[in-house]
Amino acid sequence: MSDPGNIDGVQPGAQRSSTANLDARSLRALAHPLRVRLLDLLRADGPATASGLAQRVGESSGTTSWHLRQLAEHGLVEEDATRGTKRERWWKPTHESHSMRVADFVDDPELAGPLNVYLQSLIQQRFAVESQFVAELPQWLDRWKDKASFYDDRLFLSPAEALALTEEVQAVVERYRRIRRDGDDTVVTHWAAFPRATRPEES
Template structure:
């Protein structure tokens, strides 16, 4: 029996998908479908403050790229429902960095990912009081600065991904929708140089 594509926890992006996601609105719509489940173009339009015609057009582009599909189990001739094909996507910059035609889509995608993370964390910060009964010492925002080789950083990321995969499971009663953000990237050090000027 063929495995349902929706069973895929994560799919790597290809060039076609990257081009489709090189748009903040399409990124936001896909995020909503992955986080909250199937929706109509009208429902998505209300959540992203766009017309149903606009969201319908963007949904078709996402479908052409293989990122969403029509939910045949819902809707009718007047109302089409859409669902994400996968629970999440993953991207390796190395797959696209040497293609000059993908430079702009890659830049837009990465910036949209960063903006989505900022929005999600800002939303939690604005709602923190309502979560404190159950999440007062469980929500974590960690910033670590390490000295690593590229190979060590890759190994660390693989270990973190393995930990996250261990916690993937179907939703159970009492669960909350939890976002786990993870990134590891280099920063160019800019140490202050000592003042070599002699004083009188």
């Protein structure tokens, strides 16, 4: 389980048997929005080729191939030896998930840029996934009418209470984690708890 200072990326249905902790080197490798997107797609949908991923992200296969090689160099993806040929390389994630403690990097001036790019990429990725669902809403109505939800709220909490809340939410999520069964859909869950500055006149 990650703490509120952690950023955690998990493959849907994964049992968290293979989790990598990001270090400074791998953080730099993920400091690129397209690499975050490619890794997310491989974890969510399984092995793919550079050309197949290129079609999905709107880039050239040369571009996706180069970024996949960068991810491989840093141990985040690897070739899938059970697929493909000499002319067609398939890629898969090396771990089902990864996590990091933001506090381990935030005070390092050399990592300020990579950390900001990575975190911003995660937020953009979250927005893109939610926007895609809204765009595809008609096709989900039969099965998911009144089932999907977007929820946000504002609470008055101390940092310790926010930590306790996050741990409770994550414990609930873990209770529902299992392998895929017939009839299942991949369900995305997002959780965040962070402070917001008050209005200037309230300071």
